[in-house]
Amino acid sequence: MEDIILLVEDNPDDVELTLRALNKHNISNEVVVARDGAEALDYLFATGSYSHRDVKNMPAVVLLDLKLPKVDGMEVLRRIRADERTRLQPVVILTSSKEERDVINSYELGANSYVRKPVDFVQFSEAVRNLGLYWLILNEPPRRQ
Amino acid sequence: MPLADYRNQRDSPVSLYKTISRCLAIIVALIALVVLVGWSLNIAALKSVLPNLISMKPNTAICFFLIGACLWLLRIEHVHTRGQNAARTIVVALAAIVILIGLATILEYGFDWNLGIDQLLFREEAGAVGTTHPGRMAPNTALNFIIIGMALVLIDMRNRKGYRPAQYLMLFSGVISLAALLGYVYGVPRFYGPLSSFTAMALHTAGAFILVFLALFLARPEHGIMKVIAGRLPGSFLLRRIGPIAIGTTILLGWVRLLGERAGWYDTPTGTALYAACTIFVFTFALFLISRRLNKKEVERKKADDEIKKYNIELTALNKELEAFSYSASHDLRAPLRGIDGFSQALLEDYSDKLDERGKDYLRRVRSATQRMGELIDALLSLSRMTRQEMHLQMVDLSDAVQRIATELQKKQAERRVDWIIAEGVTAEGDSRLLNVVMENLLRNAWKYASKCPRARIEFGTTQAAGETAYFVKDNGAGFDMAYKDKLFSPFQRLHAGSEFHGSGIGLATVQRIIHRHGGRVWAEGEVDRGAIFYFTLPLTKRGG
Numbered sequence: 001m002e003d004i005i006l007l008v009e010d011n012p013d014d015v016e017l018t019l020r021a022l023n024k025h026n027i028s029n030e031v032v033v034a035r036d037g038a039e040a041l042d043y044l045f046a047t048g049s050y051s052h053r054d055v056k057n058m059p060a061v062v063l064l065d066l067k068l069p070k071v072d073g074m075e076v077l078r079r080i081r082a083d084e085r086t087r088l089q090p091v092v093i094l095t096s097s098k099e100e101r102d103v104i105n106s107y108e109l110g111a112n113s114y115v116r117k118p119v120d121f122v123q124f125s126e127a128v129r130n131l132g133l134y135w136l137i138l139n140e141p142p143r144r145q
Numbered sequence: 146m147p148l149a150d151y152r153n154q155r156d157s158p159v160s161l162y163k164t165i166s167r168c169l170a171i172i173v174a175l176i177a178l179v180v181l182v183g184w185s186l187n188i189a190a191l192k193s194v195l196p197n198l199i200s201m202k203p204n205t206a207i208c209f210f211l212i213g214a215c216l217w218l219l220r221i222e223h224v225h226t227r228g229q230n231a232a233r234t235i236v237v238a239l240a241a242i243v244i245l246i247g248l249a250t251i252l253e254y255g256f257d258w259n260l261g262i263d264q265l266l267f268r269e270e271a272g273a274v275g276t277t278h279p280g281r282m283a284p285n286t287a288l289n290f291i292i293i294g295m296a297l298v299l300i301d302m303r304n305r306k307g308y309r310p311a312q313y314l315m316l317f318s319g320v321i322s323l324a325a326l327l328g329y330v331y332g333v334p335r336f337y338g339p340l341s342s343f344t345a346m347a348l349h350t351a352g353a354f355i356l357v358f359l360a361l362f363l364a365r366p367e368h369g370i371m372k373v374i375a376g377r378l379p380g381s382f383l384l385r386r387i388g389p390i391a392i393g394t395t396i397l398l399g400w401v402r403l404l405g406e407r408a409g410w411y412d413t414p415t416g417t418a419l420y421a422a423c424t425i426f427v428f429t430f431a432l433f434l435i436s437r438r439l440n441k442k443e444v445e446r447k448k449a450d451d452e453i454k455k456y457n458i459e460l461t462a463l464n465k466e467l468e469a470f471s472y473s474a475s476h477d478l479r480a481p482l483r484g485i486d487g488f489s490q491a492l493l494e495d496y497s498d499k500l501d502e503r504g505k506d507y508l509r510r511v512r513s514a515t516q517r518m519g520e521l522i523d524a525l526l527s528l529s530r531m532t533r534q535e536m537h538l539q540m541v542d543l544s545d546a547v548q549r550i551a552t553e554l555q556k557k558q559a560e561r562r563v564d565w566i567i568a569e570g571v572t573a574e575g576d577s578r579l580l581n582v583v584m585e586n587l588l589r590n591a592w593k594y595a596s597k598c599p600r601a602r603i604e605f606g607t608t609q610a611a612g613e614t615a616y617f618v619k620d621n622g623a624g625f626d627m628a629y630k631d632k633l634f635s636p637f638q639r640l641h642a643g644s645e646f647h648g649s650g651i652g653l654a655t656v657q658r659i660i661h662r663h664g665g666r667v668w669a670e671g672e673v674d675r676g677a678i679f680y681f682t683l684p685l686t687k688r689g690g
Contacts (some may be wrong), residue, residue: 013484021489096479119479119519121487121512 003060003136005031008040008076009094012066017121018063021128029136032059037071040064041079044086059142061135066095066113067100074109081110083102088142092131158385162366167220170361174213176353180206184267199275199347202282203266204246206288209269209353211239215297216360222301240297245635247290254284254343275338275345283344285321285337289354292318296361309369315361321356330400379439390431398423464533471529478522486515525652528636531658536576538685544571544586544614547605554592561601563592571616574686579659586652587618587679594677595622613682621676625669633669656681 005022009015015033020032034040040062042048046055062080066073073093075101085134092113093106106114115131118124183191191198219231226551249260263280282290296311296318303309325346328336338345354496368374373381374388402420410417411520443679489511497505544567551565588603595601604619625633636654660667660681671677 011480011484013487014480015489017483017487020487096483117479117483119482119486120516121483121490124483124487125490 001099003007003013004027004057005132005136006034006040006062007031008034008037008062008064008068008073010035010065014065014117017124018128021125022132024125025129025132027129027132027134027136029060036068037065037068037073037076040068040076041071044080044089045083047106052118055085058086058141060090060141061139062091063087063094063131066093066097066106073104077106077111090135090139092135096130101109107110107142157242157375159366159375162363162371162375163220166360166363167217169356169363170213170220172213173353173356173360174210175357176349177206177208178209178302180349181210181266182373193274193347194349195402197274198272199283199345200269201350202263202269202280202286203352204250204262204280205282205290205347205350207266208243208246208303209357212293213298213355213546215239215243216357216364219297219300219364222365236297240294243290243297244294247287247294250287251284251291254287255283264672275347277342277344281344281349283338283346284340285325286346286354289318289321292321293354293357293361300361300365303368307369309365312362312369312371315358318354319358322351322358324342325351326355327396329405330396340549359470379396381441382442383435383439386435387432391428394424394427394431398427398682402421412646419651468533469530471526471533474522474526478520482515482522486512489515521651525636528651528655528658531579531582531655534576534579536579536662538574539574541575541577541579541580542572543580544569544605546581547588550585550588552601554588561596563595564600564602564606566606568603571607572686573616573683575663575683577657579662580683582679583656583659584618590652590679591618591620591622591677593622594624597622598622608680610680610682613684614686615680615682617675617678617680619678624675624677626671626673627671629670630669633668 007015007018009018019031022029030041030103032043034043038048043050043053044055044058046053051143053095064073068076073095077091080089080091090112091110092115093111094117094118095102098127103114115127116129136138179191181203184206185334189196189200218236218450221229221232224230224233241242246262249262252258253260253263261658263278263282267280269276269279273279291571292314296314299311299314300309301421302311328334328347329336329351333342337348337351362371362374365371374384375381398420402416405419406413406416410464420490490510492500493505493508493512500508547567551567555561555563588605591603592601595603598621602621604617606617608615608617634653634657636651656679657667660683664684665682667681669679
């Protein structure tokens with residue numbers, strides 16, 4: 001069972017750049033892209049357009065942006081942590097915001113990590129690579145048997 | 146929109162009082178001189194004012210002259226220079242003479258001695274009006290001089306609770322002087338000559354004592370009892386207006402009442418009733434007018450207060466808006482930058498074979514411009530954060546902060562040799578975090594602009610500027626052209642090419658914002674290639690390190 005990355009990002013440029021960065025560093029896992037919070041929740045809880053999915057098949061990591069249309073990042077995180085099925089889902093906040101309160105709030109709501117998207121693309125690419133390597137290879141996701 | 150300044154400087158008569166005090170000092174000295182002229186030229190009018198009145202004795206005139214001189218020399222309250230110190234010593238010496246003369250006279254009366262001081266300068270004929278010992282001043286006059294002499298010496302002394310002994314001494318003297326004056330106004334000889342077997346106080350002596358009394362209190366209008374009289378608060382305002390009216394009216398009406406009674410217009414009960422009626426009328430009327438004025442002032446003050454409250458509410462709302470703006474700016478402004486930068490890089494990497502050298506160069510410039518913009522956004526956001534944060538005031542050790550920053554800078558570039566001259570023990574009142582930012586910015590600048598200097602030298606210390614303590618950071622680096630000194634503190638205005646010295650151009654703007662928040666000033670002096678000095682003041686500090 002291949003590890004899936006759920007990328008929750010509304011900015012198409014950022015999606016494109018993230019995918020490209022993952023490719024460049026030979027991280028070939030399947031990347032599911034959700035363009036807003038509602039879509040992300042649909043995917044994770046296997047509702048709406050994703051009702052065919054098996055909920056137990058949790059992604060290895062969710063890369064979650066904070067400012068999203070429909071349902072914003074914090075709310076998505078809250079719902080992930082509130083549901084027994086997804087409570088242990090590894091979530092990495094990947095956002096432009098450096099605001100202290102965003103960082104604190106994210107950790108308070110149970111995010112596993114907070115990464116600020118660098119402006120410089122080379123650094124951004126590095127960050128994506130590091131995230132991919134860490135969460136997909138080094139880190140052990142909480143898989144229930 | 147400018148706020149109406151309701152803190153009316155005209156309300157406080159402090160400087161007026163000091164001027165009056167100086168004038169009174171001169172007047173007293175002049176009176177003394179006139180009397181002495183009267184003695185030397187034997188002009189009765191100058192000695193006694195009116196023929197049947199007691200003369201002011203020569204020693205009395207001398208003492209008044211010395212007191213006048215002392216009051217003049219005491220006009221400067223805070224002694225800074227050696228000249229002023231010398232003036233204080235002279236005051237003590239002259240006051241000592243006055244005390245001695247008074248004391249000697251008292252002893253002469255007490256032990257019936259003749260120390261030969263009474264007729265030292267001039268002779269008075271025996272049998273002069275109200276004089277038991279020719280040429281000798283009255284005992285109450287002598288006592289007054291002793292008290293006044295002591296008050297002059299102690300004028301700036303205060304005990305731990307802030308009370309001024311000189312003022313209490315003068316109150317006692319004031320009682321003696323006022324009694325004598327009233328004695329003359331109402332024709333009660335006992336008041337100006339309490340010991341009938343001895344000389345009594347002269348009329349102009351009593352008057353001069355009252356002037357000295359006023360001069361001494363008015364010389365220090367900001368201390369002790371005078372705080373209530375010369376202050377800006379409503380009570381003081383009331384006191385200053387009702388006080389003279391009360392005193393003046395009472396004396397005048399009393400005199401008029403006696404006049405009528407002695408002339409037989411009415412008897413004592415009628416006179417008393419009339420006096421009471423007139424006094425009540427005058428006081429009530431005066432109090433009414435003054436209270437009305439006071440109420441009007443209070444209404445004005447309330448209005449100004451309300452204006453301030455309104456501005457405060459507006460400001461808070463503005464700040465909240467700014468905060469929200471900064472927050473969304475941090476998100477929204479950076480996102481497109483990443484796109485520009487990322488896709489330029491993607492072009493460079495994925496299509497490098499289809500691009501010539503110039504094309505690649507263009508893309509590199511696009512990337513570098515994007516990065517610069519990212520830096521600027523970050524700098525702007527942090528600048529706005531500086532001005533929004535609440536300030537927590539405390540004593541900050543600036544020397545310590547400078548030392549820490551210097552060590553850090555040195556660590557980062559250990560190969561640079563820089564002479565650090567850091568004044569010790571410099572403290573100031575302000576927000577610790579913000580002041581640290583100030584010192585970091587100024588020192589980083591000094592470090593940066595002195596980087597091309599083989600023997601760089603960075604100095605931190607304090608100096609005096611326009612009467613207040615100023616802190617400075619000085620370097621001997623690239624300096625700047627003074628012609629552009631007004632641009633120094635504007636955000637993003639740089640006086641050096643970015644290729645020469647890397648920077649966002651926001652450091653000095655940040656420093657200025659923070660210093661202004663502390664109510665201080667910041668300015669700079671510099672010379673191209675000779676270095677620059679940056680000064681700032683922190684007026685919140687009560688006693689600058």
